[in-house]
Amino acid sequence: VGGAAPAAPSPRLLNAAGSRVSDDLPVGEALQQASHVEIEGERLPIVVNPPAITKLEAFGRPLAGCPMTSTLRCEFCRPEDFELRWLRQASAGASPQGEVVHEGRVFWIPEEFAGQAMTLRADARG
Known part of the structure; x- marks a missing residue:
């Protein structure tokens, strides 16, 4: 006291x-x-305005032989700071992450991928 x-x-x-x-x-x-x-x-x-992806979209017809394109919007960074990866959906017993089959903004779907699900992922470079 x-x-x-x-x-x-x-x-x-x-x-x-x-x-x-x-x-x-x-x-x-x-x-x-x-x-x-x-x-x-x-x-x-101290982290001020950390980079963030605000939108990641894939466009096109998901058909073999057709291109799929992607767009990425982000805040407090540049789209070039990310690597876009296209993954084939994991099969039973495989890695749940899927298999990276292409890197880049545009992906032409090969014939052997017909009927398979694809995922688009953005990973930070570096």
């Missing part, structure tokens, strides 16, 4: 090299330089 209240933790902004970002900078500029915030010895990454 009585006594001083414990001091509030003092967070620090750190850049990618681990150096402290100057406290004299305006908040917006300091956050642009910071990669982590340190609170009571724990470093937490």
